[in-house]
Amino acid sequence: MFAISLLAHETYLRQEYARAKGLVQGAFLMADTTYPIPIIYLNCVQAMCQINLKEQKEAIHSVNSAWEMARPDRFWEPFIEYHGLLQGLLEVCVRKKEPEIYKQLAGEIISFSRSWMKIHNPKMQKTVTDLLSPLEFSIAMLACRNWTNQEFWKS
Template sequence: MLSSKRVVLPLVRSSFLPGKAKETIEEIEDQELAQIAWAEYYFFSAKAKECVEIVEKYLNHEDVILRLSADMLYTFSNLTLGDAFAAQCAREDVYRCFEKIMKENTLIEEKASCVFAYYVISIFIHIPPQEEIPPLEQYISYLPIGQRLFAISLLAHQTYLKQEYAKAKGIVQGAFFMADGIYPIAMTYLNCVQAMCQINLKEQEEAIQSVDYAWQRAKLDGFMEPFIEYHGLLQGVLEVCIRKKEPDVYKKLMDGVIAFSRGWMKIHNPKMQKEVTDLLTPLEFSIAMLACRDWTNQEIAEHLGLSVNTVKHYVSGILEKLNIDKRDKIKDFVNQ
């Protein structure tokens, strides 16, 4: 059973067996915290509308923990729903909470929650933290283990974005060693980041194993959101693991990928003249990600389980849709 002490994202904090998320939430005695946990459940299950309906009433709550949780969930849910303005407002409120809490004589755990929330919305949207934000590493030890593991996935993701793939992979592996139980949400994100690193280290089989391991457990609770968020960076691994085996699930995942990517671009790259997520299918986007990293058609074909001629056809179609004449120009259209 969860502790009665309030923490941000209580479901992320929870240790439970895969498939037992609902039972875990039902054990939470604090009704407001339980509502946040249900919102998390809907968010990670790719039900953004249901998540927003719950957290709206907590956006201005006097309890900073409930408010921060609501802000994070509201930000990402509204990206999927296409409301970039609402997402931006909630993202900015996290910083306002941070400013307020860091100036007050509050518990170090509350300050850690504020720093954690700020890094969640910064790293996932690829917006560098402001200079006055202290390093996440300074506060990570004050977080409950579930959030700590999730925070480590953020640090690994941040290291990945610096193209330090072996180091990022080592951070993930260290997190798995420190876990004292099963934390399905955090561990799903850790496995996805590990797979991203393995892909760039040309460890394709290991990447497939990482994603498949995470997916087989996450799907027991319907947790699709991590795979939606990381689809582009997983560069075709979802196609390998899910597309042929579970076509109906794959279609639902791809609908989520397109919706999330469009919202993400509205915040991250609003001046881009061509909406890449409107032009390319998820599979084409995966091929574009690999092609712009100098993978050969043969390597892409082997990675995705396609023929070389099929890959050539897709690459030609990508160039035509983007109205460019050279493969190396794809980099201009794909956020890394």
């Protein structure tokens, strides 16, 4: 199942959001038992696809499902890794309900993203800024995908 989450992520990166979402849904249908780690990653990838397809309610549900499964063990790595791709969903789902945990997550997100930028920026023609907070970055990601203010605030 974890391999399918990687395949779906790769499909997502090609901007084939509906297809990637279908891969995730197929993995869920094939699961004969609960595998927490792959299911958390699959829900995150599904949410990434849903938010790009402007399926806000479904994306929030996917993140909440992943969050509730990860929460008892404090398994935050998928949310840290996918923060930018989740485009504000962590802020919608976690920031207000669990502000202390969100503060910890924000620190980890900054640490992860700075390390990622050190690898990414020298290899790409465009650089990713390190001047934004995780919340500001999420808002910027939605804005650059042509979300209207009304769509943003609905989510």
